[in-house]
Amino acid sequence: MSDKKCTSCENKLEHTKTDDTSSINDNIDQNIVQDNNTDNNFSLEASVEICANCGKEDAKNICNKCKSVKYCNAACKKRHRSKHKKACDRRVAELHDIELFKQPSQLIDDCPICFLRLPFLGTGRRYQSCCGKVICCGCIFAMDKVYNRGKKKVDLCPFCRTPTPRSDDDIVRRLHKRMEVDDEKAVTLIGNHYSHGMHGLSRDYAKALELWHQAAELGSAEAYFSIGNAYYNGRGVEMDKKKAFHYWVIAAMKGCSYARCRLGIFDDNAGNMERAIKHYMIALECGYNDSLNKIKQLYSNGKVTKNEYTQALRTYQKYLSEVRSSQRDEAAVYSETYKYIE
């Protein structure tokens, strides 16, 4: 095994930190318009199918950007383009924001053994490369207790009872096996291992990026985040901060709290407080306490109201009440690696 502490294999999915986020404020998607004054004609035009250019009825040719106005034909669409452009961009930005700030549905997972909500990614949970399950530290600790009380130590997966991997080779071989069944977490993890040069794999950023793309296609929000980081740091690919931002947006929309918090920081630095708080709150609902710290900081700087701060505290309390269990507490006391509340 490598000396470096692995935070992923049979452990948690790791969080690849990047720094210097403040220098890329200007990468905030310029298309996101703050103005909420919508063009009232939109809905009317779209619903009665009147051509936005000539006013004739039965218009079927829809604006493929905003999908909110219709035309008789391509010629009318072309003629109306310059007039419509501003409103169209505004509508596109609004639609983008509706999607962006929607709470992703698959954010909350339960432990398949104790059925309690899993602690936040990166704390108190472990991916099992045998069965692909993510198990809470409490259940892993409970399994240890049953099998290792005064006996020879046997480490078994609490879910499928497979012995835990004994060597780097074992770890990598199992992850590859999980890859064969399109396990997005396994693919992401191998990518992480290549990126860090762990478990006998030599560091290879290009290979890591390739694997993250593969995992992203399988639906991994964390993989999208890592791709963003790769672009941000120019690892395995030419540095491109716009692309980094693009991938972080996708990651956030898919439920990655690290990416979500990062978007919050962008808006925070750009002075878009309302948007920043929205991002921080979404990340906080997943239990990401860095978000709470951000809101706390804003509160002490007078940029967040007492009400908003109270709301944030309540949200975090709700998360804590859902993840707390005596078994997990016992595990956390037993070992730092089982800690689940930061």
Ligand SMILES: [Zn+2]
């Ligand atoms: Zn027309």
Ligand SMILES: [Zn+2]
């Ligand atoms: Zn349009």
Ligand SMILES: [Zn+2]
């Ligand atoms: Zn559990």
Ligand SMILES: [Zn+2]
């Ligand atoms: Zn298992």
